[in-house]
Amino acid sequence: MHLKAHRFFAMVAVTGSFSATARHFQVPASSVSRFIAALEREVGQQLLYRNTRAVKLTDAGQRYYVQIREVLELLDTANEDISGKVGDVRGLVRINAPVAFGHLHIVKLLDGLYRQYPDLTVELTVTDAFIDPVQEGADLTFRVGHLQDSGLIGRTLCDQRFVLCASAEYVQRYGKPAVPEDLQQHCCLVYKGTGGAQRWHFRRPGTEATTIIDVQGPLRSNNAQVLVEAALAGRGIVLFPSWLFDNEHFRNKTLVQLLPDWEGSVDATPSQIHLISPENRLRSQKVRRVWDYFLDAIGSPPYWDNLT
The missing domain is CATH 3.40.190.10 (Periplasmic binding protein-like II)
Structure with a gap:
């Protein structure tokens, strides 16, 4: 069977679309359909379910895709090595x-x-x-x-790097905690996943002693972005990794960092x-x-x- 048929089939498996595959290879969609139909006849199995809304792999198609994917990847690597086109x-x-x-x-x-x-x-x-x-x-x-x-x-x-913060509106109304223990008197927005509600860990930089706080508040969620949005709305304090925040919220003072002299985390180990x-x-x-x-x-x- 022509190698092109296998490449067409693998791309349809990834994109779920004959037209997207045709655009990728810059060929007519009819050519993609014809090659894959010929591949199905060759292997004696229906590889794709086709309807007007979507294209999906059959069970046989899924097994076949997993097997040929590795072969195509090895072939691509060999072509890269031999061509030297850096x-x-x-x-x-x-x-x-x-x-x-x-x-x-x-x-x-x-x-x-x-x-x-x-x-x-x-x-x-x-x-x-x-x-x-x-x-x-x-x-x-x-x-x-x-x-x-x-x-x-x-x-x-x-x-x-974990950041403890709240909105400027929240800080204006309720003030800032001076030490981690003060968080027990604040509204904290807590992530609760499959392992239960997170506990917040704090320590001074360069020390091993850790203060663990069982925080409480008006909202728990298994979605971190929901809690960040609630913090932005002034509902309470959050503790999350820095990558979950938009830096602009700190630069324009929408969010205020709290307890900056402490290192926070939700785990005993970094x-x-x-x-x-x-x-x-x-x-x-x-x-x-x-x-x-x-x-x-x-x-x-x-x-x-x-x-x-």
Whole structure:
């Protein structure tokens, strides 16, 4: 079977669209349909469900896609190596990120990536579940939190810096806490996930002693952005990593940082943000270039830590 049919099928599997695949390869949509129909006849299985609204993989199509995806990636890597076209970065790169991190940062950073590599196609999947990058076919994965031991190549982007803050309106009405214990007399907006409501940890820089506060307040949520919006509306105090905030809110004094002489967290041990990838994917020139782009664009320390 013609290699082009496999490439068309793989792109339809990713985009869910014959027309998007046709635009990507700059061929008529009828050609994509014809090649894939011929592929289905060759393998003796229906690979795609087609209707007027969407194109989806059948069970057989899903298994087939997983198998040929690795073959196509190896072929692309071999082509890159043999061609020696150092500046020719094109094709598909799959990125996975947590939901909020993807929405707040990765989407914005993609603008610069496309300007640098206009022939690149990105598939961005956002989920708060810890996926297996190898099984899911992710080239690059951003992971927030503690990194489990694995066979993946990982790079620590930064330690998470937590910021305690409230709106200027809240501070004007209720004042500022002087020490962490004062938070028990304030309205705190608390993240509550599968592990229960978070406890807030504070320590003086350079010391090991930690003060743990069981905070209370008018709102709990399993969505951090909901709580940030509530803080902006003057409902209370939040403690979140700096990357969850828009820096402009601090620059224009909409949000006021509290207890700046204390280090806050929601964990007993510091947590980080990591960029990870299966080792074989970093052999690909395009994946390595995207990896390097994100490291440079985020910086060290990361740009989101600059709150002034």
